[in-house]
Structure formats: structure tokens, C-alpha cells
Amino acid sequence: MSTAASGKSKRNSYEDLVDVATTLFSERGYAGTTVRMIADALGVQSGSLYSHISSKEEVLKRIVLSVAQEFLDGARAATEGEGSPEERLRALCRNHLSVVDRRQAAVTVYYDEWRKLDEVAVAEITAQRREYEQHFVGVVEEGVASGAFVKGADVRMAVLLVLSACNWTYQWYTRRGPMTPEEISDSFVEITLKGLLRR
Amino acid sequence: MSTAASGKSKRNSYEDLVDVATTLFSERGYAGTTVRMIADALGVQSGSLYSHISSKEEVLKRIVLSVAQEFLDGARAATEGEGSPEERLRALCRNHLSVVDRRQAAVTVYYDEWRKLDEVAVAEITAQRREYEQHFVGVVEEGVASGAFVKGADVRMAVLLVLSACNWTYQWYTRRGPMTPEEISDSFVEITLKGLLRR
DNA sequence: CCTACCGATCGGTAGG
């Protein structure tokens, strides 16, 4: 968003800096991106960045934590309302694809680089990922308990199947594709459920 | 495999070097691993590596191409025999999990770093990935054509679901887990098929 | 495989 991603730009805010870093990190990796590349893309000298940031790693942390928070906030919203297990599972997957769609570059950085943060941040992200997965597990267990899903279904594996498909979308999803984020997530849920729904 | 991964070791072959680099690349990323780290792990000076290799990138290329080849060889073997579409799909997924199991660190390097190779290598890997996916698509299309799988099934999405789950396993699979590679892949196929099989 | 070293570049700082 915001201003240019190459050549020179005018007003440079912290947000512009994070946007540019997000694009570069997603394309070249965190370790493969230098602070000079970020400065070049903003049209400033590399030393000038340090009036906005204290370190390169701080920028990575900001990107990763914001994505993790966005995934989690959406998952909480998807499961807190009423609705059948089937509807909630659909909402969870729709949220996931929505985040991937809206924040594609940041999501790539999140998946590829979160393990490279310091151990405090890694512990925080790990806890958030666990809660995120638990929203899926809870919904499927509910469906099994209510009798809507087949008894004896391997809940963990069913969740792993649909959640893996969601997690993997950042590798191939593009807005120029033939399907909308909703169509993709609904399709994943439908195929998974036809194996889980009692018949 | 081979010799030590830390401290000093004795005989150092090209294989040892690649093994050590594979472990380090998988843990710290390619750009985050220095040739001195590789040399330290082998117990030699960094300059000494260059009697075995011509560049750091050559080592990455070797790792990535060998994994891509192993995935593809297994997929060809899984689809060339007789067997129903269901059996072949199971064989494809079993092969995938088998490679992840046997070559875990190398597989991690493959997924995380293949895009960082030069464009010739990226083109080669892209073609191999396309063929790999086509083995899955072919098997599912066969199942739909023969009437074993539901008509009107979205073949692309069903393949994407099960293949994404396979692709994602490198992120969480460990030998210390409760399930074998066969159990995991069979479970993925079963859940996917119960949504595809005519009933 | 070692010693010794190279030019380039890294993230980051000082002082305007």
C-alpha cells in the first residue's frame, strides 16, 4: 500500500517503512534483505532508517506479531457466535483465507520467518498458533459430540487436513486466480465435511 | 547421517559436507548460514571447503534438486502400476510422507529455499512440481471418470486439499510423534475420499 | 587441509 516500492518516494512514515520491508522480506527472506535495500526502496540513506526503528529485527517482529494477532482475532470472532459446527468451521476457514488475501506479503513473512525471532517472541507465537488450532479442534469435536459428524472420526486428522490446506494457501493463492477466497475456503470445508457428516 | 554435526570429526567427504549443510540450512535458513558455520561443524577451516565445492549456492542446489527428484521418482512409481484410483492416491501420499520421514532436514531446505536458486534451477523445480501435482490430478480424474468418485466433484480442490496436507507435513511431522508416516497419509486419503466416493 | 588474506558488504552509530 501507501507509496512507491521502487525508485524514490515522498513522505516516509513508519508505516511506509514496514510496508516496504514486508514486501522485500516476503520476496527475498529476512536474512536475504539488507537495511540498504529497504532504504533504497524508500529513497533514503540506510542510516536514516534508525530514526524510525531500533533494529532490523524489530521490523520483522512487528510484521509477524501483527499477522498472528489478525489470524487469532478472526478465529475468536468466528467461533464465539451461535451457529452449527459446520457454519463455524466455514467461518474459521473464511477468516483464514481472508487474512491471506488481504495481507499476502505479510502472511508470507509470518510463515517463513517466525521461527527466527527471539525465544520470547517464538513462545508467544507458538501459544497463539496453539489457540488458533484449538478453535478448529473445538468446533470439530462439538460436531462429533452433537452427532452431526461421524462418530469415531479422527478429529485431529480431519482438523490437520483442512487446516493444512488453509496454511498452505499462502504458497499459491493470488488475487488473479479464478476463485475468490470464500469459494476456496468453502470448497475445502465441503470436501472435508462430506467425509465427516453422517450419511 | 555420517559423522558428527558439532565439534570435530575425522574423515570429511563431500557427503558429510552436504549433510552438515543440510542440517544448518534447515535450522537457520540458507542466507542465515555462513560457510564458516559449515566448516566449524566439520572441524575444518572455512577456506578448506572450497576444495570440495565451488560455491555455497552449489550446495543448496544439490540439496534442493535431490529432494525434488526423490519426490518425483516416488510419484512416478506410485502411479505407473495397476491398482484402483484409490490405491494409487494412497500410494502417492505414502510416498510423500516417506520422503518427509526419511529426509526431513533436506525436505525443509527444499520447501523453504527452492525459490532462492537461480532462474534455471527455479524453472526446473517448477516443472517438476507441476508434474508431481499432475500425478495427483490424473489419479483423481481417473476416479471420477470410472465412477468411483462422485461426479461433479471439484477435482482441483480435492487434489489441493490432500496435497496441501501432504506438503504441510514437513512443518510438524516428527518421528517421535504417535503416528507412522503410513498412518498419517492413509488417514489423509481416507478423510478426503469419504467426501469423494460415491455413496 | 592450512595460513593468510582479499574486497565487499553487513547492521548500526555519531553528529550534525
Add this chain to the structure above:
DNA sequence: CCTACCGATCGGTAGG
């Protein structure tokens, strides 16, 4: 935000 620069480290080489 710039100029000027820092110590450290990078991948790689020469010549044993």
C-alpha cells in the same frame, strides 16, 4: 534525513 564512518563478518582465493 544526510554525511561519514565503525568494527565485524561475509563468500571466496592464493599459495602452499
